Amino acid sequence: MYDNFEELRENCLNCRKCELCETRHNVVVGVGNTSARVMFIGEGPGENEDLQGEPFVGRGGKLLDKMLNAVDLDRHENIYIANIVKCRPPHNRDPKPEEQELCLDWLRNQVKLIRPKIIVCLGRISAQKLIKPDLIITKEHGMFFRKGNVLMMPMFHPAAILRNPNQKPAAFDDFLKLREKIEEICPEVYGKN
Numbered sequence: 248m249y250d251n252f253e254e255l256r257e258n259c260l261n262c263r264k265c266e267l268c269e270t271r272h273n274v275v276v277g278v279g280n281t282s283a284r285v286m287f288i289g290e291g292p293g294e295n296e297d298l299q300g301e302p303f304v305g306r307g308g309k310l311l312d313k314m315l316n317a318v319d320l321d322r323h324e325n326i327y328i329a330n331i332v333k334c335r336p337p338h339n340r341d342p343k344p345e346e347q348e349l350c351l352d353w354l355r356n357q358v359k360l361i362r363p364k365i366i367v368c369l370g371r372i373s374a375q376k377l378i379k380p381d382l383i384i385t386k387e388h389g390m391f392f393r394k395g396n397v398l399m400m401p402m403f404h405p406a407a408i409l410r411n412p413n414q415k416p417a418a419f420d421d422f423l424k425l426r427e428k429i430e431e432i433c434p435e436v437y438g439k440n
C-alpha cells in the first residue's frame with residue numbers, strides 16, 4: 248500500500264503483475280479529484296483509453312460525461328474515475344478473473360487514499376466484482392448497497408446504453424437518484440454544506 252497518490256501512480260504506471268502489460272500502450276490509472284467523495288469504477292480500458300491513458304474517452308465516455316454534467320458532476324472537478332483493470336485486455340475481451348484479482352490491489356489502494364462516500368459501479372463486471380457476484384444489473388441498477396462506510400450503486404455501462412438506447416431514460420433516472428443521495432450525504436460535492 249502506498250500512502251500518497253503520486254507514489255501509487257508512479258508504481259502503477261510501471262506495473263508488470265499480469266500479462267496485460269505486454270500488449271498495453273498506456274496504464275490507465277484514473278482521472279479526477281483525488282479527494283472526491285464520489286468515485287466511478289468501470290471495467291477496463293478500451294482502445295481509445297489505452298492510447299490516451301485516460302478512462303472513458305471514447306464514444307461511451309462522451310455519453311458518460313454528458314450524463315455526469317447533467318447532474319453537475321465533472322471528471323476533472325468533483326469525482327474520480329477508475330477501472331477494475333488498469334490495462335486494456337487485447338481485442339476488448341473481458342478481463343480474466345486472475346487479471347482482475349491481481350489488479351484490484353491498485354483500486355483498493357486508490358479507494359483507501361480517496362475515501363469516497365459513494366462508489367458507482369459502471370456495468371456488470373464492475374458491479375459483480377465490487378458489490379456481489381450474483382448482481383443482476385438490469386434489475387438492481389440504481390439501488391444502493393452499503394459496504395462499511397461506503398454506499399455502492401450499480402449503473403448501466405455507457406457502452407451498454409449506446410447498444411440499447413431504450414435504457415437511456417432508466418440510466419438518466421439513476422443519475423438523478425445519485426444526485427439526491429449526494430445532496431443527502433455529501434452536499435459538499437456541490438459546494439453546499
Ligand code: URA
Nearest residue numbers: 289290291292302303
Ligand atoms: N469501458 C470501461 O469500462 N472503462 C473505460 O475506461 C472505457 C471503457
